[in-house]
Amino acid sequence: MKKNNLILGMLLTAAAASAQAQPSADAERLDAVAERGRHVMPFHLEKTLHVFNKTPHGGIQQVIAKDAGDAEQIALIRRHLLDIGQGFKQGDFSRQRRIHGDDMPGVAELAAGYAKLHFDYRELPNGAEIEYSAEESSLIDAIHRYFNAQLSDHARHAVGGKPEQCRHKMHRHGAMRPSLPKE
Template identity: 45%
Template sequence: MNSEHRRARALTAVLAAVAFAAAATAYALIGRGEQQAPAARQAEIAARGRQVMPFDLERTTHRFAKSATGGVQTVTSDDPADAGQVRSIREHLTAEAAAFGKGDYGDPASIHGGGMPGLHDLERGHDRIDIRYAELPAGARITYTTTDASLVTALHAWFDAQVADHGRHAEHG
């Protein structure tokens, strides 16, 4: 093999190594960006939530439990003896249940955005969803029940979006 051919092969090997290193670095940065994006969105959602929800996200827990006919949204104070948090939860969920029953999902839209999964279907199908509010010792819950399979799917998508957006402040029940 002549020296010119060896140099060409060496240059090709170096360029391949540089390309591989660049791709690996880009992949690592993209991976970090994907991990940071949810955290940034969750911080944004928490900030918007403070404008809508009167209780402290740091001192409460949201649970979203799916069922075959809809699901149950529960908000409780992490300290059941915190009467202020419990009162704020109950007042908020009372108002939300009444609004949702009329097809008004403006509060979730203002927190999560109008493109929130399931939101438009819930607004359009609100008259086919039974929405019931109930007090709990440490907060309150809203139960959503429907026989419309597409609305069950919308509720489940809406629940999943809330759990994802609220991060450590929410969980599947």
Template identity: 50%
Template sequence: MPFSLKATTHYFTRTKDGGVQRVIVKDASDAQQIALVREHLRAIQQQFRNGDFSGPTHIHGQAMPGLAELKAAKPGQIEIEYKDVHAGAELIYRSADKMLVNALHEWFDAQLSDHGPNAKAGHEHHHNARDMTMQ
């Protein structure tokens, strides 16, 4: 990751059709870290849209739960939306395919474990508030 893991908190929120991955910089005045987070999540969005899941493989390993199913998805089976939020950014993953939704949930759980104290499980009702989203 191009930003400091210790300077951020990663939130992984499961939703009925996928999930939300939000990365927030702990010091909201740290413009450099915020820019790096946003750049990284935009790059992830583009890579995943192109079927390139090498980023998580390099960080979390080949056997990361859910990753094989995500790699096997056909173009368009997973919608990935990027948003700037206060002091960070988020990716919203959606799929109509239940197998892929389950794979996203497994992948989120693995990231929660791998990122340790710098990651937290989110709650769907918090995400829906949208009060932190910058348009």
């Protein structure tokens, strides 16, 4: 419990210290995204943290409860990520479109290329994660742009992961914040 609180404290400190690493949306958009998110995500945004860690083959999206003992939020996180992961496997990104809009970077490519992507759901002690992976550099780039958009739109409730050396040359990664270590 103390270890989880220490890790969460470090994540929140890193997020505050490096907010300029991934530019956040303006306050009006942040408010609008949070409001639309309340109708799509069953968990409480203020009680959770989104972590987006880009990897050489895609990325890992985690949602964790800020209080590792909050069984209700953990159950809601797990149900939501399991549901959206199953939808992603069928090319359904409608929930993301409802929250972020139809022009969210990367979503059109992910929806069109879903058959070439892997979405692996895993439970964490304090939440859950989805690992996105692909072999095609254009799809890896789409995942990374999607993660950047998530970080921008959820800036109050999200942090980025550590930078990884990508095997594709489609774009450059900006400075990123540390991710939650796996236990």
